[in-house]
Amino acid sequence: MGAVGLAWIFGLSAKEWLILIAAIALVLTAEAFNTALERAVDLFQPDRHPFARDAKDIAAAGVLIASSGSFVVGVILFGPRFWRLLFG
Numbered sequence: 001m002g003a004v005g006l007a008w009i010f011g012l013s014a015k016e017w018l019i020l021i022a023a024i025a026l027v028l029t030a031e032a033f034n035t036a037l038e039r040a041v042d043l044f045q046p047d048r049h050p051f052a053r054d055a056k057d058i059a060a061a062g063v064l065i066a067s068s069g070s071f072v073v074g075v076i077l078f079g080p081r082f083w084r085l086l087f088g
Contacts, residue, residue, distance in 0.1 A: 030066035
């Protein structure tokens with residue numbers, strides 16, 4: 001919600017809003033898939049197992065990759081605006 005608030009305050013263009021919304025949606029989708037995979041793995045393999053652990057770790061890595069990409073989008077969209085705000 002912070003990114004949406006900043007977008008509104010800084011007056012992002014329609015194209016920038018689309019990019020921001022796509023980045024947010026990507027992270028939420030990755031998180032949903034990660035949660036679904038973890039629950040399915042727990043259902044079918046409730047005991048500790050190396051393959052189950054690996055599947056969960058790989059799904060979590062997907063969330064990390066999506067989040068990192070969204071962070072870069074945020075830096076590109078908001079970085080110059082913060083720079084101008086702080087240093088004129």
